[in-house]
Amino acid sequence: MELSFLHAYFGILLFGLPALWLLWKKRGDNKHKLIRAAVLACVIVALTQPVLINSSNQAHHVIVVDQSDSLSADAQQNAQSLFNELAAKVSADDELTLVQLGGQKHSFEAEDHILISDASNTSSLSQALAHAIQTIPLGVNSSVTLITDGLATDQNWSKIIAQYQDRGIPVHTYDLGRDYSDLYIADIKAQAVRVGEKASVSVEVAGNAKSVAVNLFSHDSLLVKSPAFAVNGQTRIELNFEAENAGFHPLRAELEVISGEESDASNNQLSTVLAVQDGIKILYLGDRQIGAEQHLGRLLGAGFEIESVNATELTADFDFAQYDVVLQDDLPSNQISKAVQEKLVAAVQNQGVGLLHSGGESAFAGGGYFDTPIADALPVQLKQKDDKNDPSVGLAIIIDTSGSMAGSRIELAKQMARIAVRRLQPHDRIGIVEFYGAKHWAIPMQPASNKIEIDRAIGRMKAIGGTVLFPAIQEAYYGLKNINTRFKHIIMITDAGIEDDDYEGMLRRIAKDNINVSTILVGQGGHNLIMSDMANWGKGRFYSVGNEFNLVEMILKQPSTKKLPAYKRGAFSMTAQGGSGWWGDVKKDNLPQLAGYVQVGRKAAAEVLLEESVGKYPLLSSWQYGLGRVTALMTEPVGHGTQHFVNWEQYGQWLGRIIRKTASNQHDFHLTVKRKHDQLSIAAQRLSHDLELTPSVRILDWDGSSNSQPIQFDEKAPGLFVANLDFPMGQDALAEVKGNRNWQRSALRSYSDIAKENQVSPSKLLNFEKLSELTNGQFLNNIETNDWQLKTKQGDMAFIVTKLWPYLLLLALLLYIADLVYRRWPKSTRR
Amino acid sequence: MNFINLSPSLVIAGLVAIAGLLFALQQLRTRYRTVVVPTSMFWQQAAQDAPVRVFRQKFKHLLAYLLTLLIASLLWLGFSEPEVNKEASNEYYVLYLDGSAAMTQGDHFEQAVSVLENDLASLPANRREVIFGGEFHTKILNESEQLAVLEPRLAKVSPQAVPDSFAEQLTLLSQRFNDNTPVNVIVYGKSALPASLQDNISVSHATSFEETENNAGLVNLGINLAASGKANLIDVLVEAKTNTESEVKLADLEFLVGEAFFTPDQIQELGKGKFVLRDVPLVGEQFTARLKNSDAFMIDDSASIALPKSSIVNVAVSSTVHNSVFAVVNSDPSVRMVGAEDADVVIRHVGENFGNQLPALEFSQMSNQTPAFKLFYQGDKSTEQALADSLHELALDQIDANGLATASSQPISVELSHAATPSVQVWNALLQPEFNFTQSKSYPVFIAQSIRWLSGRHGWQPYLSAGQNVYHQDGLYALSSMQSRFEQSLNGSLYLGKAGGIELAGQRAFVSLTNADVTTATADSTEYSVGSVNSVLSNFSEFITLLISLILLLLIAEWVVYQRGLMP
Incomplete structure (x- = not known):
């Protein structure tokens, strides 16, 4: 108990009471003065307004009764009856407050009655609980009881639950149950997609019916209709359609009842907004195929934006990341510098850009991509066969085997002959003519394959007879003339002791026939004019071999190597690999023939999705390369190789899938937009590796204009940007965020956080027992009615306050009357 | 006028009764008074002053009557507690x-x-x-x-x-x-x-x-995975602002981990008082950023956040699962591959006799399981609801869901069911390369987050700001972020009240004020309309005080008049 004075300072007036005795002595005896002093004291004390404060066990009970439209008339009546039952259990000393949620104000037996109604036809249970707790002053014994069907129109429980837990006020709950006979659309969700992709809209239908269907509209156009299905409580269906245009699209799902009863058609439709991202942005590099870019655009259709750039104009600071995929079409390596290639590969690896490398003769090895940065990134091994070119030669060796050659000279001659023969290949021709006064084919013109026999024939030669060279030269000439070799040579080996004749005329004639004549002087060393002249006439060379220490190696031909073209032309069958992940709806059988492709090797870690049927050469291969994907198509997407694809109906669709799979799906930011009443919360989590990148966000109107102020983000954590702004509940939120790439869209329909009273999803049902458990309350459905006790939280600031001053004034009145009686009452006196 | 204690009729009746009583008292006969007179010449005066006693006399002294009536009436009214509106x-x-x-x-x-x-x-x-x-x-x-x-x-x-x-x-x-x-x-x-x-x-x-002059305060404090990609390290964002044009410099700040001062190896200055501390170790202690010199408004001079603790999850992987799983598990620095007997979590096929009774990531046959993803959770229905809201993006954007749906003739969906032991079941078919899942960026995240969720190791929150809900991470990261928030709330959304230490998911966490409006608003020069309120209220002076004061004055005045003999 505590005595408190509201204006205690007035108490100082009590010190003036002795003035009654001190100042006025004339009239009134002490008794009278005492009475008067008592009156004045009462009034002075009343002036201080004393109150008596006692702790009280009085409790404050609040009962929240749901009377919203989601309840049937019977349920509302039941709720009222329950309230009356509970109210009867409330002690007369306690306070009772009724918070009525929705409906008309009924005549409840409650001192305090608050009616919560919302013009937007929603009944927020969380708000009702917020009102309930606010009627309870701090520190008072209290309880809250919630009687409802649990169909909460919003899910904003967090703060209110925390408040009840903080104050320790129990929430007892009673579940009125629900009537699911009415059919309605409870929820609709549309995930953002890219233009050209399949949009998927998820629709939740609640109620009971044998056969219903859902029609999905955009404005007044029917996009897709679901097949008929049955609903038993709650069913979710998916509706798919192709997103044709980028931007924001209003969608409306309407329920069509085919078989069953429908009591309320007002909740048979629900709207949302579909955000369709821009199409895949393709950087097209290639100009070998005239008109390829335009043809490609027509082939791929909507969903792709193709931008063509002259590859030679690209520099090392070009930003590839602004594109989703780079399509190289038959682009030779020399048109794209090494620095640019490195930049492109880095963009694929670190920024997730896709690379589709395709083409024929100028792509891959034929395009000069060996040992280039792009070659390392490709999922295929570049291959090109070398063609080693070894031209054939016809050689006629004329050896002087006259007597003058006897001794070391003939041996030197034989050595030289052997050296010449050693370099010959089997496809070359060799013949050896010896002259010793007569001419004789020691070895007739023949292929140089049997070198052992040739060597023996050389070994059998002896120096005998005279020197008659001219006919030997003729013989050799005629022998070479009839053979078909690339090069033809005559080599004369002699000691220059030869007859005079018209060598010049003959040798010049021989040279005219593309037969070179070379001379070798053996034995003497030095220079011999005639031999030298003969070599000149024969367009050959003169050699002087004095001894075995200066034997010469004669190069009669120079083998060369040549690259064989990797691009194969013809008619090639294709075999599809890979599953429906790559192919989707595209039929894998009856693929058209390929008219040309580039032969490449496989890399172990790459997937081969298409291969040439006979040689098993990969035709389409792909792999993940860092953050991005690289795909190689070993033919021209539009060109010679795919000329037969004209009749393939699904070619555009298939090619589009390949590009989509290859393209980057990396965004700079992951955007989340949430709504809570008239507040919009936008969170952008940075996915880009650019640590200084900040998001730009704009909110659009339906006409595409952005009328809101620039949105200020708070970076709450590294790379996590959050903005909160006021935004009308009834307005669709059309948000776009951008880093370095395209605008990325996200949409929230109006009232997205609030359901209409008759369209609450059963999956959002209030968990009665959990609510009671969290607040130490009771779930009354589990307790017999007779045993219901509204358990309270004990407070330490519940008081009974008794105002004392009115009673002091009453006492003062009585004392005053006594004062009057005392001074007026007649006394008997003696005269 | 209304009365609190009495009804108006009772008040009136009382006043009438008082009037009557006082009237009666006024008529009482005068008592004798002995008057001593010095001579007989004053007999007449004596007779006049000491009239014959009568019991009741004619009503006289109207003014005196009215005064007493006024006093008594006011006392009666005071008792009835009038209200003046x-x-x-x-x-x-x-x-x-x-x-x-x-x-x-x-x-x-x-x-x-x-x-x-x-x-x-x-x-x-x-x-x-x-x-x-x-x-x-x-x-x-x-x-x-x-x-x-x-x-x-x-x-x-x-x-x-x-x-x-x-x-x-x-x-x-x-x-x-x-x-x-x-x-x-x-x-x-x-x-x-x-x-x-x-x-x-x-x-x-x-x-x-x-106005508060020159206030500076911490307005943002948050953490995220280290941008360097290094294991067991995080980055910390610290931002401070002032309510003037000046900026907070790095030299104005100090940092503590636990009780000890902390000097980070790398600090990136982003300008305007924003700094990022790179590669801070995961030590599981309280990280505090504060101003070296406090100012007049101290409540925003420091902010704290709990640094996550690096913990290792022991995982046993059955040899029958797809190779890609091994690659992911081996590359995760927070996961250690052990035998089934030492494992916290196992990865296996459904029905396989491997690490029974342990939380498991399981691969199932498409024909045996309708949804592509099935999560068995511990908790109640609100946990399920909250999880469902969080997981609606579970990896699906990374998979060719339509292609898979076509192949399987089933929709790709996530299903939640309650169980005593948590587990995650996923179609084995998803691991085939044709569906891109194992090659997608979300695959390692899915494996990693599933392991963490199954192990009961709770994730961490990027920031905790007073007066806001706990930031809700969705998609794959929702699996392991603060599991117990589902248990502590109705729909998984937890409200953070005032700044200070709290228990969150069984761990100590710290909520910081970090609000730019609070820090910068103290320089607000709005003039408040003081006068209008007072003028509204000034007409409502305390009537009761006035009433009682009036009564007191009247009583004193009446006593003075009585003492002077001007009233009976």
Whole structure:
């Protein structure tokens, strides 16, 4: 108990009471003065307004009764009856407050009655609980009881639950149950997609019916209709359609009842907004195929934006990341510098850009991509066969085997002959003519394959007879003339002791026939004019071999190597690999023939999705390369190789899938937009590796204009940007965020956080027992009615306050009357 | 005029009775008085002064009667407790005592309380209430409650480290007073007044305060995975602002881990008082950023966050699972591959005899399981609901869901079911390369987050700000972020009240004020309309005090008149 004075300072007036005795002595005896002093004291004390404060066990009970439209008339009546039952259990000393949620104000037996109604036809249970707790002053014994069907129109429980837990006020709950006979659309969700992709809209239908269907509209156009299905409580269906245009699209799902009863058609439709991202942005590099870019655009259709750039104009600071995929079409390596290639590969690896490398003769090895940065990134091994070119030669060796050659000279001659023969290949021709006064084919013109026999024939030669060279030269000439070799040579080996004749005329004639004549002087060393002249006439060379220490190696031909073209032309069958992940709806059988492709090797870690049927050469291969994907198509997407694809109906669709799979799906930011009443919360989590990148966000109107102020983000954590702004509940939120790439869209329909009273999803049902458990309350459905006790939280600031001053004034009145009686009452006196 | 204690008819009856009684008293005969006269010459005077005693005489001394009647009537009226309403209006007063962080400065809160108590005394008790706006909005004086109960309740409240939330209170009031009752909301504090109000609700400030000069404070503190990609390290964002044009420099700040000062190896300065500390070790302790020199407004001078603790999950992987799983598990620095007997979590095929009874990531046949993903969770229905909301993006955007749906003739979906032991079941077919899942960026995240969720190792929150809900990560990261928030709340959304230490998911966490409006608003030069409120209230002087004062004066005056013999 505590005595408190509201204006205690007035108490100082009590010190003036002795003035009654001190100042006025004339009239009134002490008794009278005492009475008067008592009156004045009462009034002075009343002036201080004393109150008596006692702790009280009085409790404050609040009962929240749901009377919203989601309840049937019977349920509302039941709720009222329950309230009356509970109210009867409330002690007369306690306070009772009724918070009525929705409906008309009924005549409840409650001192305090608050009616919560919302013009937007929603009944927020969380708000009702917020009102309930606010009627309870701090520190008072209290309880809250919630009687409802649990169909909460919003899910904003967090703060209110925390408040009840903080104050320790129990929430007892009673579940009125629900009537699911009415059919309605409870929820609709549309995930953002890219233009050209399949949009998927998820629709939740609640109620009971044998056969219903859902029609999905955009404005007044029917996009897709679901097949008929049955609903038993709650069913979710998916509706798919192709997103044709980028931007924001209003969608409306309407329920069509085919078989069953429908009591309320007002909740048979629900709207949302579909955000369709821009199409895949393709950087097209290639100009070998005239008109390829335009043809490609027509082939791929909507969903792709193709931008063509002259590859030679690209520099090392070009930003590839602004594109989703780079399509190289038959682009030779020399048109794209090494620095640019490195930049492109880095963009694929670190920024997730896709690379589709395709083409024929100028792509891959034929395009000069060996040992280039792009070659390392490709999922295929570049291959090109070398063609080693070894031209054939016809050689006629004329050896002087006259007597003058006897001794070391003939041996030197034989050595030289052997050296010449050693370099010959089997496809070359060799013949050896010896002259010793007569001419004789020691070895007739023949292929140089049997070198052992040739060597023996050389070994059998002896120096005998005279020197008659001219006919030997003729013989050799005629022998070479009839053979078909690339090069033809005559080599004369002699000691220059030869007859005079018209060598010049003959040798010049021989040279005219593309037969070179070379001379070798053996034995003497030095220079011999005639031999030298003969070599000149024969367009050959003169050699002087004095001894075995200066034997010469004669190069009669120079083998060369040549690259064989990797691009194969013809008619090639294709075999599809890979599953429906790559192919989707595209039929894998009856693929058209390929008219040309580039032969490449496989890399172990790459997937081969298409291969040439006979040689098993990969035709389409792909792999993940860092953050991005690289795909190689070993033919021209539009060109010679795919000329037969004209009749393939699904070619555009298939090619589009390949590009989509290859393209980057990396965004700079992951955007989340949430709504809570008239507040919009936008969170952008940075996915880009650019640590200084900040998001730009704009909110659009339906006409595409952005009328809101620039949105200020708070970076709450590294790379996590959050903005909160006021935004009308009834307005669709059309948000776009951008880093370095395209605008990325996200949409929230109006009232997205609030359901209409008759369209609450059963999956959002209030968990009665959990609510009671969290607040130490009771779930009354589990307790017999007779045993219901509204358990309270004990407070330490519940008081009974008794105002004392009115009673002091009453006492003062009585004392005053006594004062009057005392001074007026007649006394008997003696005269 | 109304009366609290008595009905008007009783008041009138009482007044009549008092009048009658006093009238009767006025008629009582005069008592004899002995008058001593010196001579007989004064006999006449004596006879005049000492008339013959009668019991009742003619009514005389009207003025005296009226004076006593007035005094008695006022006493009677005082007892009946009259109420005086200006123009008999039904205007209702809501006095809002601002208990947000801005009021922690100096004695601003005490000033507001003093003005509040003053104003309160002038208001009719049944047309006013007082609400304290701190962490929550709490009524501290109900209508019709006596002022006396306010004192002990005020002793229990004080301004808290939480942003102002007056707008929420106004929303509640607009719902409650939707019957056009004129409501006058008076703010005792610094709460910002919202732009648009309901027609019947007017809002005004009752107090003004001195501006705070040169305040600086922490406005953001958050963590994220290290941008360097190094294991067991995080980056910490620290941002501080001032309420002037000047910026907070790095030299103005100091950092602590636990109780010890901490000097990070790498600090990136982003400008405008924003810094990122790179590669901070995961030590599981409290990280604090604070100003080296406190200022007059101290509540925003420091902020804390709990650094996650690096923990290793022991995982056993059956040799029958796809190779890609091994690659992911081996590359995760927070996961250690062990035998089944030592494992916290196992990865296997459904039905495989490997690590039974342990939480498991399992691969199933498409024909045996309708949804592509199936999560068995521990908890109740609200946990399921909250999980479902969080997981709607579970990896599906990374998979060719349509292609898979075509192949399987089934929709790709996530299903949640309750179980004693948590597990995650996923179609084995998803691991085939044709569906891109194993090659997608989300695959390693899916494996990693599944392991963490199954192990019960809770994730961490990027930031915890006072007065806001815990930031809700969705998609794959929702699997392991603060699992117990589902258990502590109805729909997985936890509200953070005032700044300070809290228990979150069984771990110690720290909520920071970090609010730019609080730090920069102290320089707000808005002039508050003090006069208008006082003029409204000044007509309501305390009638009772006046009444009793009048009674006192009349009693004193009457006594003086009586002493002078001017009245009987």
